[in-house]
Amino acid sequence: FFTSALLPIIMIVPLFDILTYIGVLPFVIKWIGKGLAFITRTPKFETFFAIEMMFLGNTEALAVSTLQLKQMKAERNLTLAMMSMSCVTAALIGVYTHMMPAAYILTAVPLNCINALIVTNILHPVRVSAAEDIVAKIDSAERQPFFSFLGSSIIGAGRLVLIICANVIAFVALAALIDKLLVLIHPSITLENILGCILFPCAWLRGLDTGEAFQLAQYMGTKLITNEFVVMLSVQDSMAGFSTHMQGVLTVFITSFANF
Template sequence: MLFLLNILGILVVFGLVFLCSPNKRQIKWRPILSLIIVELLITWFMLGTTIGTWVINKIASFFTFLISCANQGISFAFPSVMANPSVDFFFSALMPIIFIITFFDILSYFGILTWIIDKVGWVISKVSGLPKLESFFSLQMMFLGNTEALAVIRQQLSVLKENRLLTFGIMSMSSISGSIIGAYLSMVPGEYVFAAIPLNCLNALLLASVLNPIEVSNEEDIVYVPSKKERKDFFSTISNSMLVGIRMVIVILAMVVGYVALTAAANGILGFFIHGLTVQKIFSIIFSPFAYLLGLSGHDAMYVAQLMGIKLSTNEFVAMMDLKKHVHSLPPHTVAVATTFLTSFANFSTVGMIYGAISSIMGDEKSSIIGKNVWKLLVSGIAVSLLSAMFVGLFIW
């Protein structure tokens, strides 16, 4: 019965997203069905075979290496901070952006990144039905945070039309960063974290093609390569990359501080009228039906709904720390779907981070497309997390 409820959940979530689509007639159904089949195969591969986990671990180790390189630079400037076992969000998640952007800009300078985007994007686009750049972005955001991933392809984004730019904003809600995988693994089972990573990317592609279906001609479906006139010398390029990185860090930090503070203010106002009422509790009530559609019942459903509310209104770290306390007393299915749902950056503050990243890269005029479509970003982020959890839930009981 619960298994059937899990399947029903997939249909309900997808149906609700379909109802939210402003251009239903433009949706391409064949690529969507192909993505669903690929997701089922990947879920089985990740959770049913040892080689699947090995592959993802190897990919993750590369991005962890990049973060460790970034941390060496941060440690040189802030040795006392980085020596602290509990490193602040600013240093652990934001400061590495400076090195990550510089590293990938070097790859772009020598034409390596543009070649990868073109070839890898072509392969994924054959399955997803989306253009090469969008397809590559889905792969890239498996281990780069949304802001880093957007910064890496900022030269490509600068020549896109607004409707395509919105697709990247929608997809960015479902990314994670390789720098925090280790933190995730210290709190929740690793197999579900690594299963969630590729599923989130494919579901982001799937839902972006429903919420923002677009037609891209063959002439537009190209990877932008800067002309010789636009290219600076090598050292000017990497110096500029570092300056772009620090500007992004400052903008994103302002957005995160502001959104978390607004949530605290909202909780204070709600508590003034009704004792104990918070934004988190309101969202847990709203999400309780979806918790049941994850194949849960009774106390487990209400507990996972509470975790959903915590994640959306604050972040996944707070929710994972709570789940860590109960992970050994909960059934395997509950742990699997809860962990998978929590493994992404989808929350209110992430919207601010995406807006801030695009604003710092391309200015306020182009970033306004994100501000006008915040609801699409939130719908996508929540729906992606739900679908990924539901796919994993099919295989763990």
């Protein structure tokens, strides 16, 4: 987990902070974001952030955009946090393609980014004035010496890695504890099965037959309680037995970081 998901943060964040320091990244965000914002009618940074997530992954995109996040209002930060849950870390895509059908994995990445833009604008629309729709950059008056700035960036990346690590360990352990307690009531009562029943209508509306819809709902519940790796490991040997539609829907759903 550390080498595949967290180590890239320590490597990527300082690199992009350097690009921010010398003014390259703000320039790219401004003009690419401006073009995409004209098409999507969303603020420049939010639009660029969707593209940033597609190539960097959600955690890295949030990490390298720290300067912008600190200067935006809380409502916009919430939008970005919602968007980031629909994407994955780019460093893991190669691992995913060895566990699930590669064509569906590669389809899921841009599809989930587009979904993120659409759904967050429906669920949490934020109006941004022209004065707020700016791209953050380091003012010359606030510019630190380069190596001091780089040191702060590396420390910030390391702090982020520790926070992620602690959260993953704590939440997975808590979910396992709750499962153990529920099993004492009845062997078939688990968080995954409970969520599977709740999510069945959502799975059935995907156009699957009843049997595959309930299977999908259980996998959706498992993924939300634990993470995508748990589901991928449990289905990689049985994927060939699913219908093509089931394979596509399941792969796209689990190719994201949305879990407790």
